[in-house]
Amino acid sequence: MSETANNPSVVSRQPSDDPVEPLPQAVVRARGDFSLVWLIPLVAVVIGGWLAVKTFAERGPVINIEFKTASGLAAGQTKVKFKDVDVGQVTAINVSADLKTVIVTAELKPGFAEFLTENTRFWVERPRVTLSGVSGLDTLLSGAFIALDPGTEGQARRDFKGLEEPPLFTTAEPGQRFILRSPTLGSLNIGAPVAYRQIQVGQVVGYALDADGQAVSIEIFVSSPHDRLVSANTRFWNASGIDFSLSAAGISVDTQSLLSVLIGGVSFDTPETIDAARPAEPPVAAVTGSEPPLFHLYSSREAAYAKTYSRKERYLLFFSGSVRGLSIGAPVMLKGIDIGRVLDIQLQFNVADDQFQIPVLIEVEPDRIAIQGDERLEETQMVNRLVDSGLRGQLKSGSLLTGQLYVDLDVYPEAKTEKVAHYGGYQVIPTLPAQLEALTTKLTNILDKLETIPLDQIGRDLAETAAGANALVNAPELKQSIVELEGTLAAVRATAGQLNDRVAPELVETLRQTTVAFRSMDQTIAASSPTMIEMERMFREISAASRSLRLLTDYLERHPEALLQGKGRAGR
Incomplete structure (x- = not known):
């Protein structure tokens, strides 16, 4: 069977008279080294590389933060926040090599790379309840997060050690830091308030x-604009709890707010001075990159307001009596003004005379005494001059309640003349016995004088005098004299009765007649009486004759x- 019969799709061609078309021929060409097909993967590689570079470039900095515990933190969930804005996320949490801490790895947004310096701080924000307040309650619902306090000063860093407690102020908060130096911390703690006129202005x-x-450095932060209240003359003092002091001045109790008590x-405050010519000190300005200004922290308000002087002089005073109630730190007064304090008290025994003496070392500030006039004296000359004038030291009671004593310096012109001595390199100021000791001495002297009085002899003399007086009173002669005196008094009373009955009326009549005579004489010498008129005429005539x-x-x-010749001839 032929192919046509077997395949119906094959169309049989019958010979015809049409011309025959030639069959197409394949054209063979040489292929090049590069094909356009490869552009697709090449473009994909370029785009992928660009995306990788872009992703790497847009990736934020990766940091490691060391904490003691990772309580409340979870990788892929815990956020890093600044002012409640998400700026990063925790990517991993691992245990340190020594198994003492945990290392938290976090990735931040690219914009925060320049704020990661050695001054940057991280801490975990959790709910906290302290005496100074309650914080972090919003984390009960949202969960714990890592808070960030960026720092712009210092070298860049990527490894940090997290804070166990959140800082009381951040770098974004306006204000200023100060350092206070104190011998002890007292009852201060982190978060304790800093007050100005009992208004909290810092922490x-x-x-x-x-x-x-030797001391404790305490860092405080005063918020703006209150930081401008701090000047070079500002005094800081510890207002912690209840300030209870017992001194020569008595009992003093000082307290601040309830928060300060707890x-x-x-x-702090800036004390006013009486020196009006002194210009006011400007506020202490913050200097970027330097240590905060340093101030001394006083123990109390009184100590802060007390005026201090750099020049101090030391003197010795010797007391022979008891100094019970005198303690180290007791004030030294001059005319009732505090000029120093007691530094040391000792008890010494002098073998030469078997006597005890108590040297008391005092420290005074001479600049507290203003010198008037143009005369300039050295310190030694001034002390010698005052001692010559009667300067003496004496122990006096500062309070009857506490029994505390203080050293009183005053000038006693009637004091015995003494000179300034020297002992152990110090000038010795003469002293006087204490007031109670002097009173006791006077009483002793009085008793000694009373012992010298012959009381027995005086008693015997008084007894003899009393016996003589008794004999005189009971003598018969005295009794007879009293009887005769009674008779004399009776006669006097009878005579007085007669005078009253007889003499008195006659005396009254005589006085009446005398009054009438005086009245008649007054009428006679009156200015309008005839007698006076005649007398005036007579006096005028006598005056004319004269x-x-x-x-x-x-x-x-x-x-x-x-x-001889007469008036007419004599005038010729």
Whole structure:
């Protein structure tokens, strides 16, 4: 059978008169080395590389944070936040090689790479309840997260040690840090308030023992704008709890707010001075990259406000009596003004005279005494001059309640003349016995004088005098004299009765007549009485006669010849 019969799809071709078309021929060409087909995987590789580079470039910094525990943290879930904004996520949590801590690996957003410096701080934000307040309550629902406090100063870092407690202030909070140095920490603690005029303006953020172990450095933070209240003259003092002091001045109790009583606190103020010409100190400005300003932390408000002087002088005073109640630190007063304090008290025994003496070392601040006038004296000359004038030291009671004593310096002009001595390199200021000791001495002297009085002899004399007086009182002569005196008194009373009955009326009549006579005389010498008128006329005539006689006398003095020749011829 033919192929056509077996395959119906084959069309049989019958010869025809049409011309025969030539069959197409394959054209063979040489193929090149590169094919366009390979562009597709090449483009895919380029795009993949670009995406990888882009992904790597947009990836944030990876950091490691060391914590003591990973409580509340979970890889892939715990966020890293700054101001409650997600800036990263924890990617892994591992245990350190020494098994003491955990290493938390977190990836942050690229924008925070420049804020990862040695001053950057991390901590776990959890619910916390302290005496200073409650924080982190929002984490009860959202879960714990790692908080970030970025730092711009310092070298870049990627490994950090997390804080166990959240800081009390962040770098973004305006304000300033200060360092306070104190011999002891007292009842201060982290979070204790810093107050200005009993208004909280800051907090205690940390403390540490100095390298030499002699003091404690306390770091505080004062918020803006209150940090401008701190100047070079500002004084800080410990306002912790209740300040109870017992001194020569008595009992003093000082307390601040209830929060300060519970957890302590610091207060500060700038004391006013009487030196009006002194300009006010400017606020202490913060210096970037430097240590915070350093201040001294005083133990109390009184100590902070007390004016201090750098120049101090030391003197010795010797007391022979009891110094019970005098303690180290007791004040030294001059005219009632505190000028120093007691540094040391000793008890010495002098073998030469078998006597005890008590040297007391005092320290005074001479600059507390203002010198008036142009005269300038050295310190030694001034002390010698004052001692010559009667400067003496004496123990006096500062409080009858506590029995505390203080050293009183004053000038006693009537004191015995003494000179300034020297002992152990110190000038010795003479002393006077204490007031109670001086009173006791006076009483002793009085008793000694009373012992010298012959009381027995005086008693015998008084007894003899009393016996003589008794004999005199009971003598018969005295009794007879008393009887006669009674008779005399009776006669006097009878005479007085007669005078009253007889003499008295006559005396009254005589006084009446005298009054009438005086009244008549008054009428006679009255200005309008005839007698007085006549007397005035007579006096005028006598005056005229006297004038005529004076004229005649003057004329005769000028013309004595008129007595012989007459007036007419004498005038020629």
